[in-house]
Amino acid sequence: MNTPSYKEFRELVLANADRIYNHAFRMLGNREDAEEAVQDIFLKVHRGLGSFRGESGVRTWLYRITVNTCLTRLRSRKIEHLFPDSDESTEWDRADAFVSAEKNPEELLIARDNSEMMLRAIEQISPEEKEVLILLHVDGLKYEEIAETLDVPIGTVCARVHRARKSLRKIMDALHNEVRE
C-alpha cells in the first residue's frame, strides 16, 4: 500500500474509530485517557499505513497498535483508575434503552449491576489479563484473532484467558462479600 490519501485515511478512521475508542475506554477506564490514546493510535496508523504490507488484516493490525498503545499507557500509569468515569451512566442509559425491549426492568437492573461489578473487578486484574478478556468479550474477537493480534501462540491465549478468569473470579467473590457486608 502506498502513502494513504486523506480520503482513504478518513474512511479508515470513520470505519474504526468507535471500535478503537470503545476498546481504549475499557482498557484505560476514562474518557480523557481513551481519547488521547485513540489520537495516538491513529497517528501511528497514519504513519504506518504506507508501509503496511497486508500480511495480517487491517483490523488485526489496528488492534495490534491499539493493544500496544493501551498496554504501554496502562503500565506507565502511576495511579490506576478503579472505576469508569461518571459520563458512563449516559452510556448505560443508552444501552438499557437498546435492550429494554427484551428484558423487564428488574432483569435489566440485575444485568446492569452484574456488568458494573464486572467492570470494577476487571479494573483490578493485570493489564495483560484485562486485555485478553476485553478482546474476547467486549470486542468479540475469536481466539485465533487474539493470538494474531497479540502475536502469541493460540495456546498462550487459552492459558491467559483461563488465568484472567481465575483472577476475575477471586475479585468478584471479594466484591460480592463486600456488598453482602
Place this chain on the structure above:
Amino acid sequence: MNCEFDKSFISLHADGITAGNELQLTQRHLAVCEECREVLNEIQTFGTALGAVPRLRASDGLIQRILLQSKSGAGKRRRGSGRRILVEILKTVADGLKIDAEREESLRRELPEWVARWVMYI
C-alpha cells in the same frame, strides 16, 4: 473446590473452543459434576456481563482532531523532507571541502608551497 478436573477445559468449553476428545471428555465430566457446571455457568455469566457493557462512540470532536492531526502529521513529514535536503546539501559541501583537502595535499607534494597556496584560493 474439591473437583480436580482441569478447569482450563471448562474455560475453553465455555468459548466453544474444545473439540474431539477434549470436547467429549469435558461434556462427559460436566454431565456428572455439579461443581464444574457451576464454574461453567459462572464463566458464561462473566462473558455475558462483559459483553453487555455499553458500546461507546468516538465523539465527532475526537474524529475531527484525528483527521486534523493526520494533516499536520503529513506537514511535519514535508518539513522533514526539507531538512533531509538541507543535510544533503551540507554533505555535498563537506565532500567538496574533502576534495579540496585532498587536492591541497596533492598540490603540496607536487608544487612549491607558495604556488599551492595560491591555487587553493582560486
